[in-house]
Amino acid sequence: MDVLINLSLNGLATGMLIFLLAAGLTLIFGLMDVLNFAHGGLFAWGAYSGIWIYSSTGSFFIGIIGAILTGMILGIVTERWIIKPVYGNHVQQILITLGLMLVLSEMLKVVWGPNQISAVTPDYLSGSWEFGGIIIIKYRVFIIAVGLAVFLAVQYLLKKTKIGLVVRAGVMNKEMVQSLGVNIQRVFMFVFMIGAGMAALGGMLLGPYSGVIYADMGMEFAILAFIVVVIGGMGSFTGSVMAAILVGLSGSFMAYYVPDLALAANMLLMAVVLIFRPQGLFGAKG
Amino acid sequence: MMTRMLSNRMNILYLLVAGFLALLPFVYDSRSLLILLSQVFIFAVLAMSYDILLGYTGIVSFGHAMFFGIGAYTVGVFMKRFEPETSYFLLAVLVTILLTAVVSYFVGLLTLRLKSHFYAMLTMAFAGLFLVLAEKWRTVTYGNDGFTFRVPDFLKDRTDFYLICLGSMVIVFILLRRFTNSPLGRVLQAIRENEQRTESLGYSVLQYKIIASVVSGVIAGIAGILYSVSLRFVNTSVFTMDITLDALLMTIIGGVGTLVGAIIGAGIIEFSHHWLTELAKVHWIFERWIIFFGIIYILAVMFFPMGIVGSLQKLKFRKKKKLEVSVESEAVSQGDS
Numbered sequence: 001m002d003v004l005i006n007l008s009l010n011g012l013a014t015g016m017l018i019f020l021l022a023a024g025l026t027l028i029f030g031l032m033d034v035l036n037f038a039h040g041g042l043f044a045w046g047a048y049s050g051i052w053i054y055s056s057t058g059s060f061f062i063g064i065i066g067a068i069l070t071g072m073i074l075g076i077v078t079e080r081w082i083i084k085p086v087y088g089n090h091v092q093q094i095l096i097t098l099g100l101m102l103v104l105s106e107m108l109k110v111v112w113g114p115n116q117i118s119a120v121t122p123d124y125l126s127g128s129w130e131f132g133g134i135i136i137i138k139y140r141v142f143i144i145a146v147g148l149a150v151f152l153a154v155q156y157l158l159k160k161t162k163i164g165l166v167v168r169a170g171v172m173n174k175e176m177v178q179s180l181g182v183n184i185q186r187v188f189m190f191v192f193m194i195g196a197g198m199a200a201l202g203g204m205l206l207g208p209y210s211g212v213i214y215a216d217m218g219m220e221f222a223i224l225a226f227i228v229v230v231i232g233g234m235g236s237f238t239g240s241v242m243a244a245i246l247v248g249l250s251g252s253f254m255a256y257y258v259p260d261l262a263l264a265a266n267m268l269l270m271a272v273v274l275i276f277r278p279q280g281l282f283g284a285k286g
Numbered sequence: 287m288m289t290r291m292l293s294n295r296m297n298i299l300y301l302l303v304a305g306f307l308a309l310l311p312f313v314y315d316s317r318s319l320l321i322l323l324s325q326v327f328i329f330a331v332l333a334m335s336y337d338i339l340l341g342y343t344g345i346v347s348f349g350h351a352m353f354f355g356i357g358a359y360t361v362g363v364f365m366k367r368f369e370p371e372t373s374y375f376l377l378a379v380l381v382t383i384l385l386t387a388v389v390s391y392f393v394g395l396l397t398l399r400l401k402s403h404f405y406a407m408l409t410m411a412f413a414g415l416f417l418v419l420a421e422k423w424r425t426v427t428y429g430n431d432g433f434t435f436r437v438p439d440f441l442k443d444r445t446d447f448y449l450i451c452l453g454s455m456v457i458v459f460i461l462l463r464r465f466t467n468s469p470l471g472r473v474l475q476a477i478r479e480n481e482q483r484t485e486s487l488g489y490s491v492l493q494y495k496i497i498a499s500v501v502s503g504v505i506a507g508i509a510g511i512l513y514s515v516s517l518r519f520v521n522t523s524v525f526t527m528d529i530t531l532d533a534l535l536m537t538i539i540g541g542v543g544t545l546v547g548a549i550i551g552a553g554i555i556e557f558s559h560h561w562l563t564e565l566a567k568v569h570w571i572f573e574r575w576i577i578f579f580g581i582i583y584i585l586a587v588m589f590f591p592m593g594i595v596g597s598l599q600k601l602k603f604r605k606k607k608k609l610e611v612s613v614e615s616e617a618v619s620q621g622d623s
Contacts, residue, residue, distance in 0.1 A: 267412075
């Protein structure tokens with residue numbers, strides 16, 4: 001029983017981290033039709049800058065704020081300078097964002113050195129609770145809580161506010177929204193900023209969770225996030241959170257029960273989903 | 287008429303370049319240059335096979351390393367398990383062709399009905415499965431560390447191997463040019479331009495896409511064979527995303543949909559790779575040469591979106607058009623007078 005709960009909590013926490021990365025990816029894809037391969041780079045930059053600010057100021061909270069701001073600023077720069085020139089051409093988008101990804105992760109090594117950096121959990125989040133033999137690690141609960149809060153906040157933004165309405169309409173039909181007099185460029189930038197901020201937050205939270213951060217973590221998690229986006233259905237926000245949890249849980253259970261297959265777990269999951277539902281779990285048909 | 291003459295002139299140019307490259311080892315004896323050029327030829331084969339998918343059929347695959355890796359491992363396993371003799375080498379080549387054909391057929395059958403992004407991700411997943419297989423099936427692959435092996439005598443000499451790589455590249459180039467100019471290749475290009483229209487013309491798009499993926503897969507397998515023979519070593523890195531990305535970048539930088547472009551792209555990437563690593567001795571920043579690589583990609587997309595060969599062709603096309611227009615206007619003005 002305690003094993004099951006532990007595995008579930010672990011899976012949920014990983015799932016939430018992947019969700020933070022995948023949500024931005026799927027919003028950007030759904031709205032702008034852009035495959036952003038540099039998204040993992042923003043994630044890694046969030047982690048490095050956040051951990052750096054955290055260790056130099058001593059405040060975890062300021063670190064989180066710093067990570068989100070770094071992500072947002074980099075996001076705006078990416079949208080303005082890198083993605084804008086290649087709207088509408090997938091092959092060029094893939095190449096240019098991959099180029100940016102390389103630059104971003106190598107720049108990390110220039111600024112903070114090529115070795116991995118260790119990250120510690122702040123005192124008030126370290127340790128664990130114990131309920132009748134079941135040990136619950138506080139930091140994992142914290143990640144799940146933050147992930148849920150972000151999910152609910154974005155859901156509120158999308159469903160209840162005017163900007164959310166515009167974004168949702170934009171995902172459905174970009175030209176229509178533009179012809180109604182909405183400055184779609186500004187909506188793009190806003191969504192990109194939010195997505196980048198979420199990715200950076202995910203990177204920052206990953207630091208104390210895995211204990212170390214390293215420059216190549218961007219690419220590693222970006223692939224996971226892409227898998228999640230594909231499983232959930234491209235452009236579907238609900239799909240991405242469901243798929244992230246699914247991937248997180250299957251990863252943690254497979255690692256415990258069938259460790260030999262753990263590496264392939266996500267790939268298998270994606271292959272099975274796509275063969276039976278080519279548009280993803282929550283994707284619109286066609 | 288004009289185009290035929292032009293292509294004849296291009297053929298002569300290709301012949302000259304190939305002849306020059308074939309004679310190079312006998313006049314200029316530099317071991318490192320020979321190795322580097324062999325590497326260029328090997329990756330040119332891979333990039334050309336990728337171009338069949340990306341440039342001629344319009345499919346973005348993220349799993350091309352799968353076929354490259356199958357070739358690399360097949361020849362490695364054969365040379366390690368059996369004797370490093372010519373007969374076994376030829377057998378390994380045959381097995382590679384068979385394996386890559388079968389795998390690309392079935393992967394194509396499963397994945398090619400998906401839309402572009404989903405296809406790309408699913409091929410990546412399949413390549414990922416092969417990577418895991420290579421890591422876990424230790425009795426055959428020795429896991430992550432890989433293994434060294436001996437090669438048959440005729441592949442041992444660097445100059446001979448250089449010539450074999452060059453020959454392979456030339457043969458693949460000729461074969462693929464024949465393939466892309468055939469009626470079948472034309473259908474592939476029609477699919478690239480407009481899939482729905484091709485389908486409504488009565489072509490079974492899926493079948494043609496599978497044919498393209500099988501051709502491309504088999505040739506990537508051959509590139510894999512050459513690659514692992516050149517190192518006399520194989521490990522799981524042949525299945526990684528890096529190989530696919532290299533093929534993608536070479537194709538795009540050289541010019542999508544032009545086989546020569548793939549060759550030029552392979553040359554540029556391999557040489558700049560080599561030079562930027564060398565520059566590390568000059569200044570520490572060049573140890574992080576990947577930054578410059580990334581910047582090159584970004585600039586290439588911004589300023590050469592059609593690749594080098596594509597941009598040149600466009601330039602030539604424009605010039606020709608201008609010439610025609612001026613000739614026409616001259617004719618008109620003469621008619622007036």
